[in-house]
Amino acid sequence: MADLSVQIGSLRLRNPLIAASGCFGYGVEYAEAVDLATLGGVAVKGLFLAEREGHAPPRIVETPAGMLNAIGLQGIGVHRFVAEKLPELRRRGATTIVNVCGSTIDEYCEVSRVLSDAEGVAAIELNISCPNIKEGGIQFGCSLVGTHDVVSAVRKVTSLPVIPKLTPNVTDVASFARAAKEAGADAVSLVNTFLAMAIDVETRRPKLSNGVGGLSGPAIRPIAVRMVWECFQAVDLPIIGMGGIATVQDALEFVIAGASAVQVGTANFVQPLLWGDLLAGVEEYLDRHGLARLQDLVGTLDLGPGRTQWIAS
Amino acid sequence: MLDVPADVVANTWLSSDYNVLSLASPGIASVARPGQFVMVKPVGGLDPLLRRPFSIFEILRDEDGEPTGISLLNKRVGTGTSLLFAARVGDVVPTLGPLGRPFEPVDPPAEAWMVAGGVGLAPFATLAEALAARGTATTLFYGARTGDDLYYRHLFEDLGVALVLATEDGSTGARGFITGPLTGALERRPADRPVVVYACGPTPMMRAVADLGARARRDVFVSLEPVMGCGMGGCYSCVVPVRRDGGSHYVRSCLDGPVFDAASLVWDTLPSGGH
Numbered sequence: 001m002a003d004l005s006v007q008i009g010s011l012r013l014r015n016p017l018i019a020a021s022g023c024f025g026y027g028v029e030y031a032e033a034v035d036l037a038t039l040g041g042v043a044v045k046g047l048f049l050a051e052r053e054g055h056a057p058p059r060i061v062e063t064p065a066g067m068l069n070a071i072g073l074q075g076i077g078v079h080r081f082v083a084e085k086l087p088e089l090r091r092r093g094a095t096t097i098v099n100v101c102g103s104t105i106d107e108y109c110e111v112s113r114v115l116s117d118a119e120g121v122a123a124i125e126l127n128i129s130c131p132n133i134k135e136g137g138i139q140f141g142c143s144l145v146g147t148h149d150v151v152s153a154v155r156k157v158t159s160l161p162v163i164p165k166l167t168p169n170v171t172d173v174a175s176f177a178r179a180a181k182e183a184g185a186d187a188v189s190l191v192n193t194f195l196a197m198a199i200d201v202e203t204r205r206p207k208l209s210n211g212v213g214g215l216s217g218p219a220i221r222p223i224a225v226r227m228v229w230e231c232f233q234a235v236d237l238p239i240i241g242m243g244g245i246a247t248v249q250d251a252l253e254f255v256i257a258g259a260s261a262v263q264v265g266t267a268n269f270v271q272p273l274l275w276g277d278l279l280a281g282v283e284e285y286l287d288r289h290g291l292a293r294l295q296d297l298v299g300t301l302d303l304g305p306g307r308t309q310w311i312a313s
Numbered sequence: 314m315l316d317v318p319a320d321v322v323a324n325t326w327l328s329s330d331y332n333v334l335s336l337a338s339p340g341i342a343s344v345a346r347p348g349q350f351v352m353v354k355p356v357g358g359l360d361p362l363l364r365r366p367f368s369i370f371e372i373l374r375d376e377d378g379e380p381t382g383i384s385l386l387n388k389r390v391g392t393g394t395s396l397l398f399a400a401r402v403g404d405v406v407p408t409l410g411p412l413g414r415p416f417e418p419v420d421p422p423a424e425a426w427m428v429a430g431g432v433g434l435a436p437f438a439t440l441a442e443a444l445a446a447r448g449t450a451t452t453l454f455y456g457a458r459t460g461d462d463l464y465y466r467h468l469f470e471d472l473g474v475a476l477v478l479a480t481e482d483g484s485t486g487a488r489g490f491i492t493g494p495l496t497g498a499l500e501r502r503p504a505d506r507p508v509v510v511y512a513c514g515p516t517p518m519m520r521a522v523a524d525l526g527a528r529a530r531r532d533v534f535v536s537l538e539p540v541m542g543c544g545m546g547g548c549y550s551c552v553v554p555v556r557r558d559g560g561s562h563y564v565r566s567c568l569d570g571p572v573f574d575a576a577s578l579v580w581d582t583l584p585s586g587g588h
Contacts, residue, residue, distance in 0.1 A: 022548075029546035029568070033314050045549070053563055057584040060542050060550040065359035067542070071549045074563060218359050269363060269543035270354065272409070273316050 002286035003293040004279075006040065006261045008238045009161040009186030011123045013040040013095060013261055016294055017251070017278055020242055020265030021046055021099035021125060021165070022071065026085040028092075033272055037093030038279070040261055044085070046099040046127045049107055049114075051077040061198050061207040066217030066244070067266060068196050070210035073101055073130060078111045082118045090120035097123045099165070100154070101130065105140075108150055109157045116158040124160050126150060129167030129192035130214075141167040141192075144179045151183035163240065166190040166231075168220075173227045174234035181237045188231065189240035189263065191224045217266040218244040225257050232258025232299050246270075248281030258299040314545075315340045319353075319408040321400050322373075322382060327464050331432070332398050334406070335373055335384045341410050342372050342380035347418060347440040348536055348572045351383065351410030352544035355396035365393045366541045366551075366567070368435035368513070369411060371468070372442070383408075386435040386464075412544045413571050416511060416534060418443040421450065423507035427474075428454040428495055428522050430514020431462065436536045438468055440511060445472045452477060454498075456491025456514070460484035492521045499529040509534070512575070516585045523575035533575035539566050539584055554579035 004015040018041035024030060027042040036042055054074025061068050076084070081098070089096045098115050102108035108126065115121045128141035128150055140146035141164075151164050164180045166173055168191035177188045193214025198207040206212070224243025231239055241259030245251050246267035254262045267274060282294070291297055319336035326332045341351065352364035373382040389398040400406065418440060419425050425444045427437045437453060444451045451472075456479040457463045463485055466476055477494045478486025487494050491514075502508060512522040513536040526533030542548035544567045552563035553570065561579045564570075 023543075025546045025549075033545070054549065054552070056582065057550070057552060058540055059552070060540065060548065062361050062363055065362060067362055069542075069548070069550065074549050074552065217362055266362070269545075269548055271316070271407075272543065272545050272547070 002283060002291055004282065006295070008123070008163070008240075008260065011161040011186070015040040015279055016255065016261035016282070017275060018043055018097065018240065018261055018263045019268060020263035021127070023265035023268050026081065026089075027094055027096065028085055028088045030272060031088065031092050034275055036089065039094070039275060041095040041097045041122065042089065043097040043099055043125055043263060044081070045075055046073050046101040046130065047075050047078045047081050047111060048073070048101045048103070049078055049111055051075065051080065056209040058207065058209055061213070063196075063198055063215065064219065066215050066219030068198055068208060068213035068215050069193070070208045070213035072210065078114045082114060086118055086120050095122045096120060097125050097163070099125045099127050101127045102150075105150055105153045108154050112154045112158045112160070116160055121160060123186075124154065124158060124162050125189055126154060126162060126164040129165050138167055138169070141176070142170055144175060147176050148179045148183045151180050151185050155184035161186040163187045163189050165192055167192045168223065168227055168243075169195050174230045177231040177235045177237060177239075181235050185237065187238040187240060187260070189242065190231065191220070191227055191243045194220055194223070216244065218246055220244050221250060221253075225253050228254055228259050229257040229301065246274075248278055248285065251278060251282060252285055252297070255294070255297050256299070256301050258301075260295065260298050314410065314412065316407065316409045317341065318405045319382070321402050321404045321406060323402060324400050328461065330389045330398075331462070331464065332387050332389075333370065333384050334387055334397055334400055335382060336406055336408055337382040338408055339379070339381050341408065342383050345369050345372060345383065345411040345439070346415035347443045348413070348416035348436045349411035350413050350544070350571060351385070351408050352412065352541070353385070353397070353409070354407040355393040361393045363542055364407070364409065364544065365397075366538070366544055366571075368536065368571075369439060370435045371438050386432055388432040409544060413567055414569065416440050416443075416536070416572050418447055419449055419509040420447050423449065423509055425449050425451045426454060426495070426498070426508055426510045427451065428491060428510060428512040428514070428518075430456050430491060430518040431458070433512075433514030433518070433536075434464065436513050437511070438465070441469055441472045441474050445474075451475070454479075454491045454495050456480065456518075458482065490518065490521070492518065492525065495522065496525055499525055499531065502529070504530070512536070513538075516583060519575070520580045520583070523578070523580060526575060534572055535575045535578070537566050537571050537573060541567055543567070553584070554582045
């Protein structure tokens with residue numbers, strides 16, 4: 001059987017399948033249905049220092065092969081997370097990746113410090129890409145300087161692996177991966193959702209209370225694959241790929257494009273028990289292709305004879 | 314909680330908009346409690362992408378009384394519900410459940426009054442069974458647009474449930490909303506005779522029932538039907554506002570509901586419902 005493990009800095013995942021932040025609650029909600037210890041990782045819902053109420057409903061709307069969300073990062077805050085959720089995640093053997101939010105660089109650092117002092121956090125995923133809140137987050141993720149500043153500041157306060165989660169709502173995502181590496185990131189994860197909008201034509205009102213929201217699901221997958229490929233070419237840094245993964249083939253596409261691990265988000269809403277089939281499918285593929293290690297597949301895109309470089313339009 | 318590829322064993326069209334879809338799912342049927350729901354996927358494709366929440370309507374049983382499946386009371390409104398309206402025997406409907414916080418059936422000497430508006434009848438068949446098993450005297454206040462839209466009355470009558478009916482066109486029962494007859498019944502009820510009210514239907518109806526219950530100092534439990542993404546607590550899309558610390562706080566109706574104590578909800582900002 002092939003070796004499915006993934007090494008990201010000091011973070012070792014038993015396999016490449018991670019439940020995506022914002023799509024898996026705090027993990028404990030799924031603990032009766034899914035053996036959390038069999039997942040490569042559990043990326044829990046984004047946390048600020050304090051509790052947040054989030055946006056008014058309606059918070060989601062379906063679109064063809066996708067959905068828009070504007071939850072607004074409702075959350076219990078890092079202190080309650082450490083006290084109320086982390087012990088169960090630890091007991092269940094989850095590899096817990098905490099999605100860290102902030103309105104200021106100081107807040108990112110403080111949340112990261114709290115998590116570093118807690119027992120049972122495997123890594124920090126820096127949320128610099130939520131499209132749905134006014135303050136913080138994306139104001140850092142859409143600026144190269146902002147990305148660099150947040151990552152380097154958090155880097156100084158924690159020895160946990162730091163994984164900035166990049167937004168696709170920029171012209172050149174690879175430059176953000178570069179900025180993250182220069183600032184000391186251990187990996188990058190991408191993509192967060194695409195800023196989007198849906199309108200009720202009868203009322204002429206937006207379908208989300210927030211007006212705009214983030215598009216996820218299979219609809220975005222080809223764009224996300226392309227962005228992972230761009231980052232893989234641009235920077236020598238592990239990539240956690242995501243965006244519309246629902247099947248084994250989807251996950252493999254990201255790995256071949258350059259992702260060392262993948263996150264599954266929206267598909268988990270539809271098929272919360274999909275993890276076993278995904279894992280078995282990845283193993284079957286590696287065996288069938290005679291690959292001893294998943295990592296031997298990462299970034300092995302075959303451009304065809306005579307083509308060594310992808311040419312952007 | 315199970316995720317089963319449930320065979321459609323029957324699809325009964327009640328009208329041009331309403332149908333009852335029977336799904337083979339003994340595992341879900343044998344553990345479901347009154348008022349719980351399932352998340353069903355209308356078709357296997359990507360549009361619509363998400364599952365839809367449905368109250369479990371009936372528990373289907375074989376001749377020996379063993380649970381074989383569940384039925385769903387569906388009203389055709391959008392894409393997903395239209396697909397479920399058109400489902401054929403032999404189709405497979407992925408069904409996840411049972412989910413959510415159930416109704417707590419009240420014991421005698423208290424009476425149970427169930428208040429249903431339209432498709433809001435759905436959670437009351439299983440509740441009526443549980444109440445009948447306890448010997449709790451039960452009344453169903455059931456309102457719809459017309460008499461033709463009042464379904465499955467026999468199911469409740471067979472369980473010994475008293476029926477009070479209202480239609481907006483006056484074709485059956487009282488004319489107007491079901492809250493009319495409920496108002497009178499609450500006013501006439503002596504204070505020393507306990508009654509617990511259960512309500513499901515359009516949000517304005519449930520709010521009116523909540524207000525009537527509060528005025529009459531009776532407990533009211535409502536089954537909400539907000540838009541849901543996952544039904545498992547993962548997405549935080551189905552939140553409803555509840556009272557906390559003198560303010561309002563969003564909680565997930567898939568985990569903390571769909572059944573809520575009506576007095577705990579902030580009705581002014583409650584979203585007006587999903588399917």
